Amino acid sequence: MDKKKAIDDTEPGPAPSRAVDRFGFIKPQQSNSPDGIPKGRPIQEREREERRIRKWRKMIGVGGSDWKHYVRRNPHVVKRRIRKGIPDCLRGLVWQLISGSRDLLLMNPGVYEGMGFLAGLLLLYMSEEDAFWLLVALLKGAVHAPMEGLYQAGLPLVQQYLSMFEKLVMEHMPKLGQHFVEEMINPSMYASQWFITVFSYSFPFHLTLRVWDVFLYEGIKVVFQVGLALLRFCHDDLKSATLLDYSKKSMVLSCSIFQVSSRLEELQKEYQKRLEGTSETSSSKQHQPLISKTMSRVGSRVISNLIADKK
Numbered sequence: 001m002d003k004k005k006a007i008d009d010t011e012p013g014p015a016p017s018r019a020v021d022r023f024g025f026i027k028p029q030q031s032n033s034p035d036g037i038p039k040g041r042p043i044q045e046r047e048r049e050e051r052r053i054r055k056w057r058k059m060i061g062v063g064g065s066d067w068k069h070y071v072r073r074n075p076h077v078v079k080r081r082i083r084k085g086i087p088d089c090l091r092g093l094v095w096q097l098i099s100g101s102r103d104l105l106l107m108n109p110g111v112y113e114g115m116g117f118l119a120g121l122l123l124l125y126m127s128e129e130d131a132f133w134l135l136v137a138l139l140k141g142a143v144h145a146p147m148e149g150l151y152q153a154g155l156p157l158v159q160q161y162l163s164m165f166e167k168l169v170m171e172h173m174p175k176l177g178q179h180f181v182e183e184m185i186n187p188s189m190y191a192s193q194w195f196i197t198v199f200s201y202s203f204p205f206h207l208t209l210r211v212w213d214v215f216l217y218e219g220i221k222v223v224f225q226v227g228l229a230l231l232r233f234c235h236d237d238l239k240s241a242t243l244l245d246y247s248k249k250s251m252v253l254s255c256s257i258f259q260v261s262s263r264l265e266e267l268q269k270e271y272q273k274r275l276e277g278t279s280e281t282s283s284s285k286q287h288q289p290l291i292s293k294t295m296s297r298v299g300s301r302v303i304s305n306l307i308a309d310k311k
């Protein structure tokens with residue numbers, strides 16, 4: 001009986017990150033089986049626990065694929081098994097299934113990816129709890145405009161900011177703005193990550209920190225200002241300079257030449273009016289992306305090549 005085939009613990013979910021028994025006590029890793037069952041327990045008890053795990057795996061399916069179907073057909077069985085205790089190796093996945101968080105993740109793939117960059121940066125300078133509440137403050141708008149619209153389905157606030165940014169480019173750098181129009185380059189091809197991650201995605205780290213110093217104090221307008229300053233720099237020295245020549249001091253200080261606060265309010269109202277007018281004529285157009293995926297990929301390569309040349 002000792003040679004009984006071990007249960008595959010690779011599906012539907014991973015084993016717990018820490019070696020704990022079913023009661024939550026941390027044990028040395030070598031004393032537990034892959035399913036969190038202490039090896040020192042009697043054989044009969046271990047086999048009973050393994051049978052429970054097999055039942056649970058069959059009930060939830062691979063990655064939770066059978067969970068909803070089983071719950072609808074056998075709700076009393078599910079309740080009884082939960083009250084008996086969820087197998088420790090499956091507890092993380094089952095918690096996600098019964099809380100509904102798994103559905104949110106599957107319905108919104110990639111929506112929260114941008115927040116990961118924000119959280120990662122915050123965790124470098126504060127505890128997990130402090131980083132969590134700072135992120136909540138940013139999303140809910142404790143001091144400045146709320147950012148949660150940047151990460152909602154359809155990215156409504158991203159589209160609004162990109163539209164506003166395009167107008168600002170035309171106002172502050174009309175030649176460059178016209179060049180973008182002629183080349184069919186839309187801000188969504190190069191500036192989406194600026195707003196979603198507040199320059200924490202691929203910006204030089206020392207510059208990112210300077211941007212965040214100002215961003216946390218002055219709000220989202222700093223993203224517009226830094227974006228305009230970056231375009232101004234690329235426009236003026238596209239062929240001769242490199243991005244490394246643009247020091248962290250000159251980058252942040254040059255942002256102050258763009259006075260955009262009042263215009264942002266005007267452009268926001270203008271965008272909302274245009275959005276309302278569009279929804280009245282055709283509700284389907286309201287959810288269309290700013291550009292096609294193909295054009296986005298082409299534009300991204302163009303901008304990437306320009307930046308690469310400058311480096």
